[in-house]
Amino acid sequence: MMYTNGKTTNNNSPIRQPEPPANGGSGVVPGGPRGGQRLRLNPNVEHKPDNYEDLQLEFSPLLFSALERYLPPSLLGVKRDTKLNYMTDILLRYSSGSERLRLHKHREYRQKIISNYKPLHCDLYNMNGSSFFVPSFLKAITENTEESFRSIMTEPSPEIFTFEILQPRICAKLVEEVENFEKWVHETRFRIMRPNTMNKYGAVLDDFGLESMLDKLMDDFIRPISKIFFSEVGGATLDSHHGFVVEYGTDRDIDLGFHVDDSEVTLNICLGKQFTGGELFFRGVRCEKHVNTETQSEEPMDYVHIPGRAVLHRGRHRHGARATTGGHRINLLLWCRSSVFRELRKYQKDFSSWCAECHHEKKERQLKAIMTTKLELLRREGDAS
Template identity: 75%
Template sequence: MSVDGSLERRKQPPPAPSTGNGNGVVPPNLGHYSANRLRLNPNKDHKPDSYEDLQLEFSPFLFSSLEQYLPPSMLRVSRDIKLQYMKHILLRYSPEGERLRVQRHREYRQKIIANYKPLHKELFTMHAENFFVPSFLKAIKDDKEGGFRSIMFQPSPGVYTFEMLQPNFCEMLLSEVESFERWVHHTKYRIMRPNTMNKYGAVLDDFGLETMLNKLMLDFIRPISEVFFPEVGGATLDSHHGFVVEYGTDRDVELGFHVDDSEVTLNVCLGKQFSGGELFFRGVRCDKHVNTETQSEEMLDYSHVPGRAVLHRGRHRHGARATTSGRRVNLLMWCRSAVFRELRKYQKDCSSWCGECQREKKERQRQAVAATKMELLKRDGKPTA
């Protein structure tokens, strides 16, 4: 099996030298700090600075979260130096053309937020008791692995499903998206679609839901991901891309085989009445093995249920079958970790999470054991056939 041309690959530039910013220039005020690496684990006792008062190329929440992973020597320096150090890291993965695109998108978003009047204002701040089902809230409140596992069903390795959203929240979010789309049509604003694969749907962050979704990621999804996806940065999720996608005979019908630009993906069906549209999963792969064959134990077809969430690694290959009738709308959140992406360039072995890397490692171990056994038999003068 091969991943078709619709696969969205993450294009990262080569790592910059440890003392430069990718252009051969050492960022000002960094001095010897520029050679330091991030911590593997966050300093949970450190209270990070706020960056919301600054005009930045990246989300201010990203900087506050990333600050907890700074090397100890940097926690006592000024906010400006910390900011420069973190920008130095983030810009390694964002060439100039991408930064210009981000800046234009930020201006586009600010213009929408300044003019769009929300239909349901209560959606734009986190009201957990009104959003989530009691079982999900209790598991989050208890904050224990056993509580998370008690609400989870794992139909296939690495794919977790659980009841999450209340029907009233699903209905409100659906009507808010419809209201935004009507406003876009009336005002003739150009709507940016969620990604290159979906021609319908909307980016929720673009019309004011960024803060609410960021809290959803940090307070609800990250604790779960820390338990189930630690090897891909589940404990260090610090930014997101939140959007809805729409499927139906007059919308996108299906979604090709692909991987997400995320470390962890949350996918929740909002409704409405529909048939078809099943997700199909085909195993987790690193960049090197993304086109390798699927093993039988990795195959899963999953049918959506409104309010029920699916949580999986972004590198878990998947797609959506055709929606044959009605209309299906899903909330998706691609959760990302700058720490994981920074550390990946030092990572030579992906066997902790890539299915094919695991198989190759086991095969090497099998061959090593067989070779050792053969050598011992030769020493004892026994037949080796």
């Protein structure tokens, strides 16, 4: 069965297909502004960037803090204003006027929400690892080794990892915070942006004040894991995110079509509540060129959500969600992205290190080359005799 192309959106890339059966360092990159200095290829993880949140900026303050880790060594110790000018020059050269206008309007939209919405659980907005996470997850992060991460994980299919992560009370508080926000939206008749074009319910957590908390979740807790298990797709250089919740149930979204995420690495945490159905189904990792190719026999995998438990996978891992047949399911999604990987990907033609179809094509070419060589040797032997 071949998949047909779906419409690509800013937030995800849906793939149309019938519902599957139930069983089924160093270095530099171009772009330094005036003066010829260039950004590092990999972030300086030891460097603690300045905070830019007290400034009225054209771009997100978190973007400047993330980008600062890529500055040349000679700029790390200069005044904040000097770094700010340097990074602004880069961002202005790489963003169009329409993109800057969009960012400006979105920043105004967020500021309007944050200025008027009163949080229910203020402790959620400043992450405290010991109260947020289960002890096993914290211990693994502290040890920061492949062995420690694997000790808390199961890997039901290659490079799909599941593990316990959030304390039950944090799951409950996040659900209550989302419900409180939705209540405020309803009472004020404020028109909010939904997480993506495929979900009619849910909310973008970054938009009502949780951006810093989610940025810390990515930087301090997900990037160390991704650096080990997803290095070939920018796992070590994750520097931005899109954080949101989705809601499923008989009076909300029912299911989610087959698609890929606009991310390098996706963290999906089930927050609750009581529900039936809603399983994720996975169908193999593909690059953009091969996103609609057939699923190989070893690739199908189903995952059943458990509150407090996470599933971590590549954004390019094709997946969808079956119908939630009862109750109410809420999931937190963190799409983690790497600007360095995305820039380098523009110049790559071979993705065989992670795309299953590219790997298959490369193997076929190698086998063909070997066979051609053998036939040529046999022909020469025949001529010699």
